[in-house]
Amino acid sequence: MILTVASFKGGVGKTTTAIHLAAYLSQKGKSVLVDGDLNRSAVDWAQRGEAPFDVVDESQLNDPSKYKYLVVDTPARPSDEDLIGLAASSDLLVIPSMCDAFSIVALIKTTNTLQGLPGDKFRILLTACPPYPSKEAGKAREALSEAGLPLFKTQISRLAAFQKSALEGVPVFAVKDARAQQAWKDYESLGKEVLKWQT
Amino acid sequence: MILTVASFKGGVGKTTTAIHLAAYLSQKGKSVLVDGDLNRSAVDWAQRGEAPFDVVDESQLNDPSKYKYLVVDTPARPSDEDLIGLAASSDLLVIPSMCDAFSIVALIKTTNTLQGLPGDKFRILLTACPPYPSKEAGKAREALSEAGLPLFKTQISRLAAFQKSALEGVPVFAVKDARAQQAWKDYESLGKEVLKWQT
Amino acid sequence: MILTVASFKGGVGKTTTAIHLAAYLSQKGKSVLVDGDLNRSAVDWAQRGEAPFDVVDESQLNDPSKYKYLVVDTPARPSDEDLIGLAASSDLLVIPSMCDAFSIVALIKTTNTLQGLPGDKFRILLTACPPYPSKEAGKAREALSEAGLPLFKTQISRLAAFQKSALEGVPVFAVKDARAQQAWKDYESLGKEVLKWQT
Amino acid sequence: MILTVASFKGGVGKTTTAIHLAAYLSQKGKSVLVDGDLNRSAVDWAQRGEAPFDVVDESQLNDPSKYKYLVVDTPARPSDEDLIGLAASSDLLVIPSMCDAFSIVALIKTTNTLQGLPGDKFRILLTACPPYPSKEAGKAREALSEAGLPLFKTQISRLAAFQKSALEGVPVFAVKDARAQQAWKDYESLGKEVLKWQT
DNA sequence: TGAGTTAGAATGGCACCACCCGTC
DNA sequence: GACGGGTGGTGCCATTCTAACTCA
Numbered sequence: 001m002i003l004t005v006a007s008f009k010g011g012v013g014k015t016t017t018a019i020h021l022a023a024y025l026s027q028k029g030k031s032v033l034v035d036g037d038l039n040r041s042a043v044d045w046a047q048r049g050e051a052p053f054d055v056v057d058e059s060q061l062n063d064p065s066k067y068k069y070l071v072v073d074t075p076a077r078p079s080d081e082d083l084i085g086l087a088a089s090s091d092l093l094v095i096p097s098m099c100d101a102f103s104i105v106a107l108i109k110t111t112n113t114l115q116g117l118p119g120d121k122f123r124i125l126l127t128a129c130p131p132y133p134s135k136e137a138g139k140a141r142e143a144l145s146e147a148g149l150p151l152f153k154t155q156i157s158r159l160a161a162f163q164k165s166a167l168e169g170v171p172v173f174a175v176k177d178a179r180a181q182q183a184w185k186d187y188e189s190l191g192k193e194v195l196k197w198q199t
Numbered sequence: 200m201i202l203t204v205a206s207f208k209g210g211v212g213k214t215t216t217a218i219h220l221a222a223y224l225s226q227k228g229k230s231v232l233v234d235g236d237l238n239r240s241a242v243d244w245a246q247r248g249e250a251p252f253d254v255v256d257e258s259q260l261n262d263p264s265k266y267k268y269l270v271v272d273t274p275a276r277p278s279d280e281d282l283i284g285l286a287a288s289s290d291l292l293v294i295p296s297m298c299d300a301f302s303i304v305a306l307i308k309t310t311n312t313l314q315g316l317p318g319d320k321f322r323i324l325l326t327a328c329p330p331y332p333s334k335e336a337g338k339a340r341e342a343l344s345e346a347g348l349p350l351f352k353t354q355i356s357r358l359a360a361f362q363k364s365a366l367e368g369v370p371v372f373a374v375k376d377a378r379a380q381q382a383w384k385d386y387e388s389l390g391k392e393v394l395k396w397q398t
Numbered sequence: 399m400i401l402t403v404a405s406f407k408g409g410v411g412k413t414t415t416a417i418h419l420a421a422y423l424s425q426k427g428k429s430v431l432v433d434g435d436l437n438r439s440a441v442d443w444a445q446r447g448e449a450p451f452d453v454v455d456e457s458q459l460n461d462p463s464k465y466k467y468l469v470v471d472t473p474a475r476p477s478d479e480d481l482i483g484l485a486a487s488s489d490l491l492v493i494p495s496m497c498d499a500f501s502i503v504a505l506i507k508t509t510n511t512l513q514g515l516p517g518d519k520f521r522i523l524l525t526a527c528p529p530y531p532s533k534e535a536g537k538a539r540e541a542l543s544e545a546g547l548p549l550f551k552t553q554i555s556r557l558a559a560f561q562k563s564a565l566e567g568v569p570v571f572a573v574k575d576a577r578a579q580q581a582w583k584d585y586e587s588l589g590k591e592v593l594k595w596q597t
Numbered sequence: 598m599i600l601t602v603a604s605f606k607g608g609v610g611k612t613t614t615a616i617h618l619a620a621y622l623s624q625k626g627k628s629v630l631v632d633g634d635l636n637r638s639a640v641d642w643a644q645r646g647e648a649p650f651d652v653v654d655e656s657q658l659n660d661p662s663k664y665k666y667l668v669v670d671t672p673a674r675p676s677d678e679d680l681i682g683l684a685a686s687s688d689l690l691v692i693p694s695m696c697d698a699f700s701i702v703a704l705i706k707t708t709n710t711l712q713g714l715p716g717d718k719f720r721i722l723l724t725a726c727p728p729y730p731s732k733e734a735g736k737a738r739e740a741l742s743e744a745g746l747p748l749f750k751t752q753i754s755r756l757a758a759f760q761k762s763a764l765e766g767v768p769v770f771a772v773k774d775a776r777a778q779q780a781w782k783d784y785e786s787l788g789k790e791v792l793k794w795q796t
Numbered sequence: 797t798g799a800g801t802t803a804g805a806a807t808g809g810c811a812c813c814a815c816c817c818g819t820c
Numbered sequence: 821g822a823c824g825g826g827t828g829g830t831g832c833c834a835t836t837c838t839a840a841c842t843c844a
Contacts, residue, residue, distance in 0.1 A: 009209035010275065011302055039305050076209065077276060098210055101365035106238050131815050133829045136362060160817065163335060166300035178821095179816080330826050332818045359828060375807080378827080408606035408673065409695055437703050474607065475674060496608055499763035504636050529831050531813045534760060558833065561733060564698035576804085577832080728810050730834045757812065773823075776811080 001198060002070045004090040006083065008110055009103055010076040013127035015041040016162055017096045018073035019051075020184075023171040024191030026053035029068030034058050036074045048169025080113045092197060093122035096156075099129055099140035108147045115148070123197075125190065126155040154189040157182070200397060201269045203289040205282065207309055208302055209275040212326035214240040215361055216295045217272035218250075219383075222370040223390030225252040228267030233257050235273045247368025279312045291396060292321035295355075298328055298339035307346045314347070322396075324389065325354040353388040356381070399596060400468045402488035404481065406508055407501055408474040411525035413439040414560055415494045416471035417449075418582075421569040422589030424451040427466030432456050434472045446567025478511045490595060491520035494554075497527055497538035506545045513546070521595075523588065524553040552587040555580070598795060599667045601687040603680065605707055606700055607673040610724035612638040613759055614693045615670035616648075617781075620768040621788030623650035626665030631655050633671045645766025677710045689794060690719035691749075696726055696737035705744045712745070720794075722787065723752040751786040754779070 003025075005018040019042060022033040033051075035042040036058040046055035054067075064070060074086060087093050095114075097103050107124065114122060124144060129137040137155055144151055156162075161177040168175060173184035202224075204217040218241060221232040232250070234241040235257040245254035253266075263269060273285060286292050294313075296302050306323065313321060323343060328336040336354055343350055355361075360376040367374060372383035401423075403416040417440060420431040431449070433440040434456040444453035452465075462468060472484060485491050493512075495501050505522065512520060522542060527535040535553055542549055554560075559575040566573060571582035600622075602615040616639060619630040630648070632639035633655040643652035651664075661667060671683060684690050692711075694700050704721065711719060721741060726734040734752055741748055753759075758774040765772060770781035 011208045011210040011297060011299075015301060039308065041301055041305070044304065100210070100362055102214060102240055103210055105243065106240070109238065130359075130828080133814065134359070134827090135829080136359075158816095160329075160333065160335075163299055177817095329817085332825065333816090334818075357827095377809090407608045409608040409697070409700055413699060437706065439699055439703070442702065498608070499760055500612060500638055501608055503641065504638070507636065528757075528812085531830065532757065532811090533813080534757075556832090558727075558731065558733075561698055574803090727833080730809065731832090732834075755811095775825090 001068065001092075002072065002090045003092050003094060003194065004072045004074060004086045005094045005096065006074040006078055006086055007096050008077055008106060009097070012096045012098045012103065013156060013162075014076070014096050015045065015073055016166065017094060017125060017127065017156070017187075017190075018042060018071050019045060020171060020187035021094070021191060021194065022053045022055075022069070022071040023051075023173075024187055025069040025071065025194075028191075028195065030066065031069040031071065032056060032061070032064075032067045034061055034070060034072040036072055038075050042073050045166065045169050048167075049174075050170060052171070080116075083113060084117065087117045087121045090121070092194065093117070094125055094152075094194075095122055096125045096127045097140075099126050099136045099155075104140050104143050107149070108143065111147050111149060120150060123150045123152050125152045128158040129155045130158050152190060152193055154186065154193050156186045156190070159183045200267065200291075201271065201289045202291050202293060202393065203271040203273060203285045204293045204295065205273040205277055205285055206295050207276055207305060208296070211295045211297045211302065212355060212361075213275070213295050214244065214272055215365065216293060216324060216326065216355070216386075216389075217241060217270050218244060219370060219386035220293070220390060220393065221252045221254075221268070221270040222250075222372075223386055224268040224270065224393075227394065229265065230268040230270065231255060231260070231263075231266045233260055233269060233271045235271055237274050241272050244365065244368050247366075248373075249369060251370065279315075282312060283316065286316045286320045289320070291393065292316070293324055293351075293393075294321055295324045295326045296339075298325050298335045303339045303342050306348070307342065310346050310348060319349060322349045322351050324351045327357040328354045329357050351389060351392055353385065353392050355385045355389070358382045399466065399490075400470065400488045401490050401492060401592065402470045402472060402484045403492045403494065404472040404476055404484055405494050406475055406504060407495070410494045410496050410501065411554060411560075412474070412494050413443065413471055414564065415492060415523060415525065415554070415585075415588075416440060416469050417443060417563075418569060418585035419492070419589060419592065420451045420453075420467070420469040421449075421571075422585055423467040423469065423592075426589075426593070428464065429467040429469065430454060430459070430462075430465045432459055432468060432470045434470055436473050440471050443564065443567050446565075447572075448568060450569065478514075481511060482515065485515045485519050488519070490592065491515070492523055492550075492592075493520055494523045494525045495538075497524050497534045502538050502541050505547070506541065509545050509547060518548060521548045521550050523550045526556040527553045528556050550588060550591055552584060552591050554584045554588070557581045598665065598689075599669065599687045600689050600691060600791065601669045601671060601683045602691045602693065603671040603675055603683055604693050605674055605703060606694070609693045609695045609700065610753060610759075611673070611693050612642065612670055613763065614691060614722060614724065614753070614784075614787075615639060615668050616642060617768060617784035618691070618788060618791065619650045619652075619666070619668040620648075620770075621784055622666040622668065622791075625788075625792065627663065628666040628668065629653060629658070629661075629664045631658055631667060631669045633669055635672050639670050642763065642766050645764075646771075647767065649768070677713075680710060681714065684714045684718045687718070689791065690714070691722055691791075692719055693722045693724045693753075694737075696723050696733045701737045701740050704746070705740065708744050708746060717747060720747045720749050722749045725755040726752045727755050749787060749790055751783065751790050753783045753787070756780045 005014055007014050022031050025031045032054040097107050159179050161172050161175050161180045161183040164175045165172040206213050221230050224230045231253040296306050358378050360371050360374050360379045360382040363374045364371040403412055405412050420429050423429045430452040495505050557577050559570050559573050559578045559581040562573045563570040604611050619628050622628045629651040694704050723734055756776050758769050758772050758777045758780040761772045762769040
């Protein structure tokens with residue numbers, strides 16, 4: 001199964017999402033994270049710590065058949081053609097987005113592009129959602145639904161544990177933080193939703 | 200005076216910064232915000248509400264000499280050459296960045312590019328800084344200083360008022376929010392720092 | 399039907415409750431408010447304004463059979479014997495109580511006395527409940543339930559409209575206040591609960 | 598110095614006032630709180646937590662001369678003779694009252710009784726005053742002044758911290774609440790006024 | 797028609813609770 | 821694990837402004 005993580009804007013948790021999806025899926029079968037980002041953020045990350053799955057540069061992926069799950073972290077701002085290509089070569093396209101107004105508006109503007117994608121091959125993931133009682137995530141969800149864009153039910157909270165995860169180069173469940181488990185649950189929930197979608 | 204706002208990543212408050220810099224400077228002299236972003240976020244924003252300054256598409260700026268201050272919002276992810284060009288044609292390059300680890304690491308990676316820029320023509324602005332007692336901003340500041348990158352002393356807080364500002368298409372000081380004035384003070388302080396730099 | 403309003407403490411909205419119960423019941427049948435309080439608060443109140451029902455001193459109630467509903471406002475701090483007498487001569491004993499800790503503790507202390515009362519002849523009414531998001535009313539409700547004391551489902555909010563009602567000598571629905579209708583709904587709900595209990 | 602706290606109605610913060618007056622005065626000299634209330638609220642309170650002063654039942658006060666300050670919490674609804682007796686045996690009579698209309702009217706009705714008291718031996722304390730922008734306290738103050746009744750300049754705010762204080766059995770300054778210090782300042786101010794009156 | 801009155805909406809300020817975060 | 825500081829949302833209250841209605 002090939003999961004591609006792509007977004008039109010940077011700084012939305014794309015790499016974090018790719019890493020933690022790979023971490024979750026590696027519990028279910030041999031997994032690899034393919035780093036296609038220009039910044040090589042994921043490779044850097046893996047070098048800082050100890051990843052429970054393989055992390056390879058996209059040019060170094062020799063034998064995809066070794067893996068049950070491939071998670072691909074793509075460069076930011078793909079062109080329309082890029083996106084279509086990514087969708088064609090993937091089973092599911094995960095599009096993370098923050099829930100601030102600018103991000104949502106930008107995302108809705110790309111509705112045409114996205115709806116050109118085949119069937120239900122993509123879903124949007126809200127990331128960095130502020131805690132209760134903020135309504136930002138709810139508003140974003142509503143706006144995207146109205147625009148007809150498919151959403152994951154799961155959303156990722158904005159927690160300092162994710163920062164520590166990035167700094168230390170370990171998945172968030174390995175971070176020493178009071179809310180590390182809560183943070184990990186978000187991605188576990190996402191992982192379950194992905195696997196459920198597959199069926 | 201030409202101020203250019205550019206960043207290597209999206210979703211860092213680039214448009215918000217451009218808008219509020221223009222809003223501050225429009226108090227000091229006739230100002231225009233030139234929207235060079237592909238998403239035309241700033242133009243959209245101005246259409247939603249009532250901006251106290253002109254907002255034009257970059258192709259529509261006929262007579263720059265009419266204005267005392269030009270604030271240019273650029274596309275995300277400029278290439279190195281783009282950046283050099285932008286720096287050459289501007290008096291100051293403002294580079295907003297969030298203070299999360301990925302953003303800071305990405306920024307430091309571009310140190311070489313940035314230090315190729317002439318003199319003290321650019322400065323980094325930390326945006327969306329989490330409130331006390333978070334140390335994220337402090338850590339980011341330290342890391343950037345060590346990398347030799349120049350920073351604005353001012354930093355922008357992460358406040359819901361900025362979200363409302365984006366949604367309503369008005370500068371943050373016109374938003375009905377308990378912390379609107381506090382939010383505006385951040386950009387006032389930035390504006391003062393910019394003007395002070397000029398001298 | 400004879401409704402008696404009694405409480406062990408003063409200042410809990412006893413008179414307000416008696417007045418508004420009478421006001422509600424007067425819509426359903428001829429009603430009288432019998433003022434047994436030493437302060438003659440209800441009589442004073444009726445003199446200040448225009449009550450839609452009769453208000454008489456307890457010594458002046460000549461012909462109870464004229465009325466379908468009698469609401470009796472009793473003196474504060476009845477003795478145990480008083481209370482038993484009141485219960486015996488009434489169909490229902492309404493015991494208003496604020497939800498502060500002292501009031502609730504004092505009320506629970508009287509559990510023995512209350513449970514000596516015949517059957518389900520009394521119910522406690524929480525009054526002056528602070529607005530959301532306070533949990534005071536919820537805590538009080540929980541404590542009283544644990545003590546086995548019966549509660550009205552309805553509770554009365556703490557609203558300035560009740561103050562104006564007292565000052566002007568009119569039922570709260572006749573007060574010029576943005577929340578007057580909301581305040582009246584509380585007592586309407588109580589009235590419905592009382593009538594429902596009767597059946 | 599003997600301070601007596603008495604009121605004609607219950608639920609007005611009588612026990613809270615007695616407790617916090619004793620707490621303040623215990624900073625200035627050895628103090629005791631004499632619980633004369635039938636509910637023994639103050640004794641209960643002291644049992645729940647840790648009071649920084651002695652709390653005794655009125656029948657157990659053996660050696661008053663041990664104390665510099667005696668604060669006496671009296672039963673609710675004293676008769677006129679009781680009141681005169683209390684005033685005679687005290688240096689100052691503190692009469693707490695809420696500022697709702699019923700309470701104020703009831704208090705003014707007792708003007709005759711009160712004015713029969715010797716000289717300036719008593720003062721009224723407004724308690725549970727609602728926050729800005731309510732005018733309830735101002736109106737109450739005005740009405741009482743017109744009736745010629747002496748008032749403390751200090752008034753006690755209605756704050757959730759006082760509830761927590763009651764529940765936990767500790768003075769309000771020991772409560773974990775954002776406004777605990779503000780609440781305590783009210784009673785500090787009252788204490789100062791009392792001491793100042795003494796001279 | 798014009799002016800005074802009155803009802804409704806918008807505004808500012810505060811209290812309260814739930815939550816996040818660094819420190820002890 | 822508890823604490824203190826901070827933010828976000830909700831609700832109440834008084835004031836102000838606006839809109840509509842009454843009455844001369």
